[in-house]
Amino acid sequence: MIGMLGREYLKLFYKQDEGEGEVAGVFKYQAKTGLPLWMLGLGADRLWADMNRLLAFLFHQGILDEQFLQLQQLQDETSPNFVSEVVNIYFHESEKLLRNLRGLLMERELSDYKKMGIHLNQFMGSSSSIGAKRVRNVCVAFRAATEQNNRAGCLRALEMLEQEYCYLKSKLHELFQIEQQRALAAGVRYPAQN
Amino acid sequence: MAQNGVVTAPGTKWSEKADSFGLSPPESDEVHVLAVDDSLVDRKVIERLLKISACNCKVTAVESGIRALQFLGLDTEKSPSDGFDSLKVDLIITDYCMPGMTGYELLKKIKESSTFKQIPVVIMSSENVLARIDRCLEEGAEDFIVKPVKLSDVKRLKDYYMTREVRAGSYQDREEAGRINKRKLPDTDTTPDDLSSSQPSISTSAPPSSPSSSPPSSSSSVPSSPPTVLDSPIRRLKMTSTD
Numbered sequence: 298m299i300g301m302l303g304r305e306y307l308k309l310f311y312k313q314d315e316g317e318g319e320v321a322g323v324f325k326y327q328a329k330t331g332l333p334l335w336m337l338g339l340g341a342d343r344l345w346a347d348m349n350r351l352l353a354f355l356f357h358q359g360i361l362d363e364q365f366l367q368l369q370q371l372q373d374e375t376s377p378n379f380v381s382e383v384v385n386i387y388f389h390e391s392e393k394l395l396r397n398l399r400g401l402l403m404e405r406e407l408s409d410y411k412k413m414g415i416h417l418n419q420f421m422g423s424s425s426s427i428g429a430k431r432v433r434n435v436c437v438a439f440r441a442a443t444e445q446n447n448r449a450g451c452l453r454a455l456e457m458l459e460q461e462y463c464y465l466k467s468k469l470h471e472l473f474q475i476e477q478q479r480a481l482a483a484g485v486r487y488p489a490q491n
Numbered sequence: 492m493a494q495n496g497v498v499t500a501p502g503t504k505w506s507e508k509a510d511s512f513g514l515s516p517p518e519s520d521e522v523h524v525l526a527v528d529d530s531l532v533d534r535k536v537i538e539r540l541l542k543i544s545a546c547n548c549k550v551t552a553v554e555s556g557i558r559a560l561q562f563l564g565l566d567t568e569k570s571p572s573d574g575f576d577s578l579k580v581d582l583i584i585t586d587y588c589m590p591g592m593t594g595y596e597l598l599k600k601i602k603e604s605s606t607f608k609q610i611p612v613v614i615m616s617s618e619n620v621l622a623r624i625d626r627c628l629e630e631g632a633e634d635f636i637v638k639p640v641k642l643s644d645v646k647r648l649k650d651y652y653m654t655r656e657v658r659a660g661s662y663q664d665r666e667e668a669g670r671i672n673k674r675k676l677p678d679t680d681t682t683p684d685d686l687s688s689s690q691p692s693i694s695t696s697a698p699p700s701s702p703s704s705s706p707p708s709s710s711s712s713v714p715s716s717p718p719t720v721l722d723s724p725i726r727r728l729k730m731t732s733t734d
Binding site for chain 2 (some may be wrong): 368488
């Protein structure tokens with residue numbers, strides 16, 4: 298469910314693709330010339346569409362929620378890399394938390410469930426602040442397992458959390474890459490084409 | 492970006508303290524917000540939200556209640572008027588759940604201080620717990636924001652510090668006014684003895700006879716709990732957030 302906000306976003310910015318060639322990773326190439334789109338000067342619009350398609354997908358899957366859009370609104374000329382800066386801090390903190398959680402759960406003696414709960418609260422908070430909805434939801438389930446001292450449940454939740462986090466990270470990297478290309482494409486100028 | 496977690500000895504000269512926190516001398520129109528949150532992600536977001544919502548907003552972000560008290564000079568037994576009391580703060584926004592001192596405990600400490608009790612304090616929390624909200628309001632918090640914080644939440648905060656700007660109008664001697672953490676009404680006599688008085692000349696807890704510059708949406712005119720908590724602009728009825 299994208300939600301109304303996501304749909305409006307999609308309507309505003311989505312444009313039809315026009316005969317794209319094969320995709321090598323996230324770099325789209327034009328079939329005719331074999332050049333990456335951003336070099337052709339036509340790329341900006343298509344990359345814009347790509348970015349929005351990816352965003353729409355992420356909203357639809359519940360991976361991101363409207364808080365991510367809020368972050369984007371905070372980005373402008375005075376702070377042009379705001380979103381990636383915040384997200385990179387989030388990655389950094391999250392990986393630390395995940396390491397801590399795994400460490401606590403792997404302890405031979407009694408696991409410190411209370412400490413896990415504290416880490417999870419932090420993880421939940423930062424995830425919700427950037428709009429990482431699915432990651433946050435897994436944290437909620439994980440936290441419930443810690444409250445029951447349910448080791449098996451915690452292990453399962455940790456696995457799921459690591460998976461969700463990895464997936465989120467790869468998707469956000471993809472998003473930032475497209476954004477970078479779009480910036481490059483927007484900077485390239487060619488004589489007007491019909 | 493504002494520094495955080497820097498410790499300076501009490502009684503440090505203002506300029507040294509300001510440097511350690513990355514501050515420049517206060518300018519007349521500038522609003523200074525102290526943000527307290529243990530999450531770096533949240534500190535970055537709240538700082539940006541504040542800066543976007545008010546052009547003249549200076550933000551000091553610290554990572555704990557202790558740091559906040561150190562910044563305010565409340566962490567020692569000595570009277571905070573020794574030295575750097577010109578670090579004026581117009582609004583304090585703090586997370587509730589923090590290791591060590593919670594936002595609630597920080598709120599209490601601020602409201603217990605004669606020098607700082609007029610500073611509006613806003614609490615943020617990811618948990619939508621009514622009892623928690625009520626407790627904070629009763630302790631004197633102006634508002635309670637449910638995380639994640641949005642631009643609309645922060646825009647609402649303007650009410651809490653903007654009224655003072657409007658009412659303070661033109662105060663010529665900015666330096667003198669800056670020596671204590673309050674600004675003065677144009678018609679108030681300013682004497683050094685007023686430093687320790689707690690006349691709320693700037694907070695929204697002004698007497699009802701004051702000019703109608705208080706926004707109608709302001710829910711609390713006194714530190715005690717507002718008449719109808721439910722009617723306040725507090726966004727705690729965001730039912731979509733999980734409990």
